[in-house]
Amino acid sequence: MSDTRTRVRGFIVEHFLFGQGATLRDDSSFLEQGIIDSTGVLELIAFLEQTFSIKVSDHELVPDNLDSVDRVCVYLASKTPKT
Amino acid sequence: MTTIDCTWLSFDAAAEVERIVARLREILSRDLKRRGLVVGLSGGIDSSVTAALGVRAFGADRVFGLLMPEKQSDPDTLAISQIVAEALGLEFAHEDISAILESVGFYRRYDDAVRELVPQFADDWKSKVVIQNGGDVAGFNYFELVVQSPSGDILRQRLPLKTYLGIVASTNFKQRVRKMLEYYHADRLNFAVAGTPNRLEYDQGFFVKNGDGSADVKPIAHLYKSQVYELGAYLKVPEKVRNRLPTTDTYSLAQAQDEFYFLVPYHQMDLCLYAKNNGISLEETVRVSGLSVDKVQRVWIDIDRKRAATRYHHLQAVLVADVPEIAL
Numbered sequence: 001m002s003d004t005r006t007r008v009r010g011f012i013v014e015h016f017l018f019g020q021g022a023t024l025r026d027d028s029s030f031l032e033q034g035i036i037d038s039t040g041v042l043e044l045i046a047f048l049e050q051t052f053s054i055k056v057s058d059h060e061l062v063p064d065n066l067d068s069v070d071r072v073c074v075y076l077a078s079k080t081p082k083t
Numbered sequence: 084m085t086t087i088d089c090t091w092l093s094f095d096a097a098a099e100v101e102r103i104v105a106r107l108r109e110i111l112s113r114d115l116k117r118r119g120l121v122v123g124l125s126g127g128i129d130s131s132v133t134a135a136l137g138v139r140a141f142g143a144d145r146v147f148g149l150l151m152p153e154k155q156s157d158p159d160t161l162a163i164s165q166i167v168a169e170a171l172g173l174e175f176a177h178e179d180i181s182a183i184l185e186s187v188g189f190y191r192r193y194d195d196a197v198r199e200l201v202p203q204f205a206d207d208w209k210s211k212v213v214i215q216n217g218g219d220v221a222g223f224n225y226f227e228l229v230v231q232s233p234s235g236d237i238l239r240q241r242l243p244l245k246t247y248l249g250i251v252a253s254t255n256f257k258q259r260v261r262k263m264l265e266y267y268h269a270d271r272l273n274f275a276v277a278g279t280p281n282r283l284e285y286d287q288g289f290f291v292k293n294g295d296g297s298a299d300v301k302p303i304a305h306l307y308k309s310q311v312y313e314l315g316a317y318l319k320v321p322e323k324v325r326n327r328l329p330t331t332d333t334y335s336l337a338q339a340q341d342e343f344y345f346l347v348p349y350h351q352m353d354l355c356l357y358a359k360n361n362g363i364s365l366e367e368t369v370r371v372s373g374l375s376v377d378k379v380q381r382v383w384i385d386i387d388r389k390r391a392a393t394r395y396h397h398l399q400a401v402l403v404a405d406v407p408e409i410a411l
């Protein structure tokens with residue numbers, strides 16, 4: 001598991017699920033699973049911006065970018081300059 | 084201007100008033116064991132209709148009105164609320180809550196939160212929070228802080244988590260202080276507190292938990308906003324109220340409700356919610372509401388998200404285990 005995936009998944013499981021994330025799949029929709037709501041989205045954005053030193057733009061605030069561990073990882077890959 | 088076919092929401096206002104009045108009498112005598120209603124009057128249609136229904140049910144001497152502006156309230160709020168109380172023949176009290184808000188540190192806490200984003204924000208500046216939508220039709224909502232300098236310059240910035248929570252937490256003092264005063268007067272009079280949400284507000288969680296969301300009875304929570312206006316006309320609520328745009332009257336800059344919480348004006352929100360609740364097709368909803376396909380879809384998605392996000396607002400304290408002797 002990549003370091004990015006581990007950190008994103010770790011945040012979701014610890015912050016929203018109090019560590020009870022054994023059944024959370026990386027492609028599970030946060031919205032459909034009831035894991036995050038509108039304030040939860042703000043919490044996720046704050047985590048991503050602080051942890052990965054990125055700026056989430058207004059037009060990027062869509063489920064395609066933020067609604068599962070998989071989607072967040074793909075989104076981060078598009079934001080993080082490759083070295 | 085878009086012509087809207089409102090037959091979906093048409094109803095017999097006289098019959099509805101009789102139904103509500105009968106239920107209010109039952110609820111107060113059988114469930115609540117209280118002798119009348121306290122209603123916080125904001126000068127808006129919802130509280131005015133609620134008070135008028137209370138008068139129909141119990142008589143003017145069994146409804147007590149409270150006028151609770153503070154220094155950031157719309158200057159018209161107090162005068163219009165007083166017109167309503169006088170038109171209904173209510174006894175009422177004017178409780179300016181500015182001093183209470185000052186003493187709990189509301190103004191300082193609010194200003195401190197705003198200054199996290201706009202360091203130059205000062206006493207003579209004004210501000211409000213407005214809703215925005217991200218990206219595509221399924222985009223998440225987010226909030227922007229809008230501030231206006233004394234010279235009229237406007238700044239807008241997306242609210243980050245900490246500032247957003249700080250602003251919401253502090254402004255919630257307003258609704259909670261008002262509710263505290265409503266319960267003071269209710270206790271003193273042995274009355275019940277009437278909540279004033281309409282169906283849009285109740286369904287979408289547009290209220291402060293233990294603030295305006297707290298009440299003993301909510302007489303119009305089943306009625307769409309357009310229907311509340313119809314009852315207002317039937318009950319002869321003063322025209323100044325019926326012609327007033329719905330506002331939150333929470334922030335120092337003027338703010339319509341659809342700027343803060345709803346994605347479209349109330350009459351179109353009513354139609355979208357009604358259509359969603361009654362399984363009406365997208366095509367028909369687009370035709371009747373005058374909204375685009377994308378907009379109706381966005382509103383429907385948003386309705387579901389707000390229901391999920393504000394379930395917490397509706398929940399009573401949750402027990403870890405049942406206490407079967409206490410049946411509610």
